[in-house]
Amino acid sequence: MTQELGDSRELRRIRTCFVRLPDGDVIAAFDIDGRRYTEPGQVRQVYEEAWKEMDRRRAGWEWETRMATPTEPPSRRPSWEQYKVDIDAKHPLPSPD
Numbered sequence: 001m002t003q004e005l006g007d008s009r010e011l012r013r014i015r016t017c018f019v020r021l022p023d024g025d026v027i028a029a030f031d032i033d034g035r036r037y038t039e040p041g042q043v044r045q046v047y048e049e050a051w052k053e054m055d056r057r058r059a060g061w062e063w064e065t066r067m068a069t070p071t072e073p074p075s076r077r078p079s080w081e082q083y084k085v086d087i088d089a090k091h092p093l094p095s096p097d
Contacts, residue, residue, distance in 0.1 A: 010040035012068050014075065015047055017083075019091075020060030029061075029090075030083035031075040035068055050080045059091035 015032040032050060034043045054061045083090075 007040035007065070008038070010034050010043045011037065013043065014066055014068050016063045016064045016066075016077070017050065017054065018064065018081075019054075028077055029079055031077045032080050033075055035074070036079065039040075046080055050084075053084065054086065054091070056093070057087070057091040058094050 008036065011034040014019075015036045016031050018026050019029045020026050030050075032047050034040075037043050037046070049065075
C-alpha cells in the first residue's frame with residue numbers, strides 16, 4: 001500500500017532543475033512534471049536520465065522537488081525532452097584530463 005501511494009504521488013511531483021550560468025547566475029532550466037506521464041515509472045526514468053546526463057556534463061545544477069497543486073497549470077519551462085535537444089550547446093561535455 002505504501003509503495004502504491006508513493007507511486008501515485010510521482011505523477012503529481014514536479015522536479016525543477018536549476019543550472020548555474022557562466023556568469024554565476026542560477027536559473028530554472030527545465031521541469032520534469034509528473035502530470036505529463038501516465039506511469040510513475042516513466043517519471044522516475046526521465047528524472048534518472050536527466051540527473052545522469054547533467055552529472056556527466058558537470059553542469060552546475062540543483063534540483064527542487066515539490067507537489068503540484070490540484071489547479072496548477074502546466075509549467076511554461078521546457079521539459080527534459082525539450083531541453084536535451086540542444087544540450088551540447090548549453091552544457092558541452094568536459095574535456096578529458
